[in-house]
Amino acid sequence: RFLPSSHTCQLILASLFAVCSSLAKDFSQMSAFGGAQLSCDVAIVGAGLSGLSAAQRLLQARPDLRVLVLEAAGDRVGGRTLTKPVRCADGESRGWCFGGSHMAKSHSRMLQLAKDFGLTVSEQPESAGKNILEIGDTIDRYEGETPNLGTLTLLDLDKGIKSLDKLSKTLMESRPSWTNLDGMTLSKKIEKETWRQATRQCLTAIAEPCFDGEPDRISCLQALRIANSAGGFLALLSDGSELRIEEGAQAVCTALAERIGSDRVLLSRELMQVSATEDEVLTPPLAVLSRIRFSPELPAPKRGLIEAAGSFAASPGWMTSAVTAVLTYPTAFWRSQGCSGDILSHLGSPVPGSAMPVAPIALAGEVTSPDGRQPALMVATGYTTEHSWPNAEARRADILSHLARFFPRPEVDGYVDYVEHDWGASPTGASPLPPGAAVGLCDSTGLLQPTGRLHFAGADFATEWIGTMEGAVQSARERPMRCCGGWRLDSEQYKIH
Numbered sequence: 001r002f003l004p005s006s007h008t009c010q011l012i013l014a015s016l017f018a019v020c021s022s023l024a025k026d027f028s029q030m031s032a033f034g035g036a037q038l039s040c041d042v043a044i045v046g047a048g049l050s051g052l053s054a055a056q057r058l059l060q061a062r063p064d065l066r067v068l069v070l071e072a073a074g075d076r077v078g079g080r081t082l083t084k085p086v087r088c089a090d091g092e093s094r095g096w097c098f099g100g101s102h103m104a105k106s107h108s109r110m111l112q113l114a115k116d117f118g119l120t121v122s123e124q125p126e127s128a129g130k131n132i133l134e135i136g137d138t139i140d141r142y143e144g145e146t147p148n149l150g151t152l153t154l155l156d157l158d159k160g161i162k163s164l165d166k167l168s169k170t171l172m173e174s175r176p177s178w179t180n181l182d183g184m185t186l187s188k189k190i191e192k193e194t195w196r197q198a199t200r201q202c203l204t205a206i207a208e209p210c211f212d213g214e215p216d217r218i219s220c221l222q223a224l225r226i227a228n229s230a231g232g233f234l235a236l237l238s239d240g241s242e243l244r245i246e247e248g249a250q251a252v253c254t255a256l257a258e259r260i261g262s263d264r265v266l267l268s269r270e271l272m273q274v275s276a277t278e279d280e281v282l283t284p285p286l287a288v289l290s291r292i293r294f295s296p297e298l299p300a301p302k303r304g305l306i307e308a309a310g311s312f313a314a315s316p317g318w319m320t321s322a323v324t325a326v327l328t329y330p331t332a333f334w335r336s337q338g339c340s341g342d343i344l345s346h347l348g349s350p351v352p353g354s355a356m357p358v359a360p361i362a363l364a365g366e367v368t369s370p371d372g373r374q375p376a377l378m379v380a381t382g383y384t385t386e387h388s389w390p391n392a393e394a395r396r397a398d399i400l401s402h403l404a405r406f407f408p409r410p411e412v413d414g415y416v417d418y419v420e421h422d423w424g425a426s427p428t429g430a431s432p433l434p435p436g437a438a439v440g441l442c443d444s445t446g447l448l449q450p451t452g453r454l455h456f457a458g459a460d461f462a463t464e465w466i467g468t469m470e471g472a473v474q475s476a477r478e479r480p481m482r483c484c485g486g487w488r489l490d491s492e493q494y495k496i497h
């Protein structure tokens, strides 16, 4: 409820995930809590990784700036990073990540932040053994990286992956028709590049978690953008994500907020409206942006993109509707079954007695503590259903039944603790992009460009590692952002012009 109260409003930089901008006149806010007025030079909307690291950078460059970070959530900073306590076999509770957690060795900005705050980054203990791929009624247990799909399907898969890789790598330079690519779903593209049904199902199973959405609903261009930002589709598939922060990724946000100063990070402050008086125009990002009123209206391309993202926001995806659960166990029983704990499931048949049309788990993996002493699995539910469970108990029962399809029931049921987080219950505002919307993130009229003094940042607006924690930090710190007579953010530091 921040209503810029008068013509003194200079600018707001909002972004679902961060914002920056500047100038030293007052930006006045009228708080719903007693009408108190707050003034700042730069308002940053969202206390996730992106917003907090933007604030830190600004203050490093100009400690005298009056920077405020406004966060809608009432109880915490961190956004899509979330650490919760889970009880372990030794009776102690330890923090586990339920949102962003894994990093690749190339995620240098996140690794540097962890180092700056004295957090411990460790490698996921190697879990040898077979991986599980479930497609429909078929369950494949395979060693290494190549499922047992048969020679013809594997050749077809290889061809499909390579062609997506090539297209994604050259997306920005050779500029294939972005509009055509944005006019089709990723599934349509997969159909064009492959000829076997089994290949298409396998590629769909792989693509869902990579691109945060169902391939038959997301824009092919958006998927290619995401792959491009990671160095290509193959790089996205093969770049390990084997590192984790022992204290949990949310600890980076907590440390950033402490460094910035608690008086500068305001919780329970949801930006509802951005108004410009005189000559300034202000804005914020994607699905959440569609809930914010802009006065005057944003330019047409930005408005269109925001509306498209907003209308798609209820669509299934990692960040919108998945439930993540951590199960701690006395022993890593999956290993004694010769398995790594990695499960990828696409449209697995429903578990007996469930009201859900498909099996619940889309993805599972071992998240045993770095010292190897506290065995744990993380599971994430799929995107493939708009149905929901009647209650958390029914969901837990289905998840356990699904795991018991692969491992002995007594071991599966013998968990020490089961803790989950329903990302759909507290919407983050993140959204996969439907066909027709992503072109606005590629071209120069899109949201990557500031509007006046309003800048957009956040994981969705990264140019490297879109959709990840690394991307969230990169977008806030390194994309050049300019605003009339104000700030420029470049790869080194914020400079005043």
Ligand SMILES: Cc1cc2nc3c(=O)[nH]c(=O)nc-3n(C[C@H](O)[C@H](O)[C@H](O)COP(=O)(O)OP(=O)(O)OC[C@H]3O[C@@H](n4cnc5c(N)ncnc54)[C@H](O)[C@@H]3O)c2cc1C
Pocket: 015, 016, 017, 018, 045, 046, 047, 048, 049, 050, 051, 070, 071, 072, 073, 077, 078, 079, 080, 081, 098, 099, 100, 101, 102, 103, 269, 270, 271, 272, 288, 292, 318, 319, 320, 322, 324, 423, 428, 429, 430, 457, 458, 459, 460, 467, 468, 469, 470, 472
């Ligand atoms: C289940 C899950 C698993 C993931 N796994 C990984 C992983 O393993 N590795 C990885 O790198 N990434 C992963 N991610 C993605 C990663 O967590 C995010 O990309 C990153 O944390 C996003 O940071 P951000 O600052 O851009 O946005 P967010 O963290 O979403 O922060 C945005 C903030 O803005 C606030 N906000 C929104 N609207 C308003 C408003 N109107 N007014 C005020 N505040 C507002 C929100 O409450 C939120 O706190 C995962 C995400 C999820 C959900």
